[in-house]
Amino acid sequence: MSRADSGEDAGPNLDPLHAPKVFDDTDTRIAIAGHPLHAMLVAFPIALTVCTLGADLLYWWTGDGFWARVGLWAIGTGFLMGLLAGLTGTVELLLVPGIRSRPASWTHFVIAVALLSMLGANFGLRLSGYEDAVLPFGILLSGLCVGFTALTGWHGGKLVFDYRLGTGGSAS
Template identity: 30%
Template structure:
């Protein structure tokens, strides 16, 4: 799931998150030492780094929000985790803004309340960082997968089911593409037996199957490794238990169409 907010395929959000983390931790250290030693220069340094951290947090939030709503699949565990991640970051931002307002100016010394609030803010960004790491390393948000002979993931939005989603020559054996159509995310993939369409949402935790590996006529979810037969949607290997929705494919003059109504096999794996 390649990041939408990127520079030459490198996601912008992780580039910017180091700013508020480093600045806010620095602000707490400066304020704590300034409080203990009564040094005005350290108090001023703590105030300025506190404000800079808030600015950095606002900058980092922009690409984060873009990726959350354009990359992370809806109705998935990663989307829920992303909401918590963003909410905790907002709480941290308000805590640090409150600390800055309470201190008042760089010429004023922080009191115990300021230090406690800043410490709570640091706890928040620590928890948020843990969630962000899970999104990146487990859910692979912002990771661009390049599989052998498959090239980059194709993605397309079409107006309706009456429109072709691609030309059959666009997909190589073992390659998948993501199609947004009628408010649904549908994966289209080619294997040795032809082109097949199926729900992009893994039935385990909502992982994006279009981003998984196509081996033979099976797709493996990139999040937790569940495997499905793309021809009929049946579970090959867990942890998923429910089968996938599949869609009939029609090819007319080389153009690939998806039939509107999905086919759902027996709900549970045998």
């Protein structure tokens, strides 16, 4: 068995079956009473992104400016909560060796940064005139954001449920 096959000094291509002990260190470092902060925060931007698409569709259907205003507030709050969730996720990525050493973690990071960029663009589009921004570009961007939210959430869920990343731990 070669050194690469044994997991010793495998470099960037780690064999998960013979991975070094660093792979086992996946407990959260940012938690409140043992509950991972990133996992608690991501629910808000997910829900608010979906609400934005719903508000856009209702504005399209009714023409009532109330729904365009709801969309502005939902995407703005979703973007800010996404930044906060992204900050906690980035700190986890950088502080926890078992998370940092997995390529799938970096893939989730890149997808999440792309999503945050889209959320910010959607919010920025609405700042100068929220009613005019909804059709056609706002609603299309909201649909794209919901799609990327689903992709990012699915990938993050795979990291938590399949790899058990960022769970447990004694941080408080």
